[in-house]
């Protein structure tokens with residue numbers, strides 16, 4: 001059994017718990033910024049392939065206490081590194097410090113590196129080297145007060161990297177966050193979905209992939225655990241094949257639009273890579289021209305919010321116009337706005353039913369829910 005920690009965007013911990021509960025048969029504990037649980041190799045592969053919301057799956061090597069940098073060196077040195085890596089391997093170290101005694105991140109990282117190198121060199125007279133960009137091992141160390149936890153990151157690259165994007169829209173949502181937000185709206189494939197400011201199409205693509213059971217990283221080959229000594233190709237192939245066999249296409253109503261043609265091109269590009277062209281309807285349009293074909297469903301908008309693109313006074317009017325358009329055209333729908341500007345949200349002018357606190361990286365965000373029921377705005 002391994003001890004795992006799966007990270008996620010802040011605010012999505014509970015729905016991550018629910019998602020993983022469906023994938024593995026283990027008791028799962030909810031923490032701030034992730035979940036932790038025990039599991040086996042199969043669980044590790046399954047989660048890396050299937051989680052839509054999880055971001056990095058770490059496996060714990062050690063947990064203990066440290067009072068100074070020397071203790072950090074010793075506790076890292078004492079680990080059985082020879083069972084994990086050889087002098088031919090490369091590694092990268094990421095440290096997260098939240099401690100009044102161990103505060104110097106560069107020095108701490110250097111001591112950790114020395115400890116690993118010294119340990120391997122002691123037995124072999126040769127040393128592994130650091131590769132920050134494409135290492136064989138991603139080592140993650142978390143120190144909180146006096147507690148130290150040492151992990152190997154089994155994912156390597158964050159799991160929001162699905163492999164369907166070629167170019168990045170400058171305000172594109174993190175895919176794991178978008179998938180989690182969709183779950184929070186309770187959208188399912190029997191409901192129509194509209195995103196009238198779709199940008200690079202993250203909500204649309206994540207929704208279609210979930211609806212058809214398409215594994216979120218069907219286009220991605222890279223995972224750190226594939227470079228580990230215990231990599232079990234047969235088991236991994238089994239999980240991938242099982243995942244692909246569960247894909248099932250059906251009729252679906254997903255509509256995305258954006259004011260800017262280049263953004264629609266980005267959406268199209270990703271949608272084509274996943275062969276979802278005939279399931280997602282795209283158009284170049286001002287949001288205020290969009291009228292739904294159905295009389296109920298979900299409309300979700302992630303409008304510009306000023307920190308990255310746009311301008312505040314114009315945005316206040318834009319947010320007011322979004323509220324007005326929802327009222328006049330999307331009657332019967334459940335509307336959601338996801339934004340990182342808490343001030344602008346007040347300009348929507350609709351009655352709020354629910355406000356969910358989320359983080360987009362370091363930005364404090366809200367997902368706000370407005371049920372659009374005639375006469376009750």
Ligand SMILES: C[S@@+](CC[C@H](N)C(=O)[O-])C[C@H]1O[C@@H](n2cnc3c(N)ncnc32)[C@H](O)[C@@H]1O
Nearest residue numbers: 171172173197199200202258259286287302304
């Ligand atoms: C924050 S970005 C959305 C990013 C998107 N969620 C993604 O993951 O790529 C906001 C988008 O709103 C679009 N937009 C701004 N004003 C608009 C308008 N009046 N009508 C339609 N789209 C608009 C922008 O072009 C931009 O792509």
